Amino acid sequence: MTEELAAVCKELRLGDLGKIASQVTFQNEAQYLTDVLRLVAANREIQRVERLIRQAKFPVIKTFDCYKYHPIAWPKGFDKEQLLSLDFIESKQNILCLGAVGTGKTHMATALGVKACSLGKKVRFFRMSDLAAELTEKHRAGNLTKMLKQLQRLDLLILDEVGYIPCDRLSSQLLFNVISNSYEQQSVIVTSNLQFGRWNEMFGDDRLTAALIDRLVHRAHIFSFTGPSLRYEEAMKGEHLNK
Numbered sequence: 001m002t003e004e005l006a007a008v009c010k011e012l013r014l015g016d017l018g019k020i021a022s023q024v025t026f027q028n029e030a031q032y033l034t035d036v037l038r039l040v041a042a043n044r045e046i047q048r049v050e051r052l053i054r055q056a057k058f059p060v061i062k063t064f065d066c067y068k069y070h071p072i073a074w075p076k077g078f079d080k081e082q083l084l085s086l087d088f089i090e091s092k093q094n095i096l097c098l099g100a101v102g103t104g105k106t107h108m109a110t111a112l113g114v115k116a117c118s119l120g121k122k123v124r125f126f127r128m129s130d131l132a133a134e135l136t137e138k139h140r141a142g143n144l145t146k147m148l149k150q151l152q153r154l155d156l157l158i159l160d161e162v163g164y165i166p167c168d169r170l171s172s173q174l175l176f177n178v179i180s181n182s183y184e185q186q187s188v189i190v191t192s193n194l195q196f197g198r199w200n201e202m203f204g205d206d207r208l209t210a211a212l213i214d215r216l217v218h219r220a221h222i223f224s225f226t227g228p229s230l231r232y233e234e235a236m237k238g239e240h241l242n243k
């Protein structure tokens with residue numbers, strides 16, 4: 001590639017064109033240009049998805065490959081095809097994954113998030129206690145509004161491990177704000193080991209808890225994870241050592 005061509009590629013943000021151009025076989029001008037530009041577009045798409053996955057900050061990447069669906073009680077009128085179509089994101093509906101530890105809640109939430117990124121959706125994964133701490137910190141530093149705006153730009157917010165650590169009054173209110181803002185504006189996936197009846201233990205305020213659950217469950221698909229702990233089963237078989 002000449003210096004001039006490299007400069008114009010840079011200007012047009014076609015940095016990868018040089019490499020791609022040398023990989024494509026020339027038959028005629030129209031075919032060559034089409035093939036090169038198709039590859040540039042495909043590369044861009046891959047980079048966009050990779051960026052979305054990085055920005056989502058999943059703790060571990062999980063997918064639906066080899067995912068076992070049988071230990072899950074499905075919500076009425078909702079099947080695997082509908083879940084994997086991710087139409088719930090388009091309709092701004094929520095997914096709630098409730099069940100004991102090790103039953104696959106985080107795996108499902110992450111796999112849905114990764115799939116959403118591959119379809120170009122903006123996703124962010126938080127452990128609830130981390131989100132609570134970040135909201136409190138931003139509130140104290142006086143830049144909460146910026147963070148709330150960033151959260152509102154998401155297509156899908158994943159809140160993992162709701163219920164493991166109780167929240168203080170301020171973080172409960174800040175989390176309630178986030179859930180209120182998301183209501184009918186964006187999808188939320190929540191995983192929790194606590195049945196709703198016990199969520200007030202976590203937020204410490206019956207009225208706030210009732211209002212929060214009300215917003216979350218309205219038009220939500222609720223999954224019960226009823227199987228045994230897969231972590232425990234893996235550990236007993238020694239499979240976790242092979243990962």
Ligand SMILES: Nc1ncnc2c1ncn2[C@@H]1O[C@H](COP(=O)(O)OP(=O)(O)O)[C@@H](O)[C@H]1O
Nearest residue numbers: 066067068069101102103104105106107230231
């Ligand atoms: N349905 C499933 N099929 C295959 N592997 C699974 C399934 N559910 C969970 N796992 C694996 O079992 C382990 C525990 O699952 P995880 O989603 O962390 O449980 P939870 O969030 O309910 O505590 C993880 O390594 C996960 O990848």
Ligand SMILES: [Mg+2]
Nearest residue numbers: 105106161191
């Ligand atoms: Mg989990």
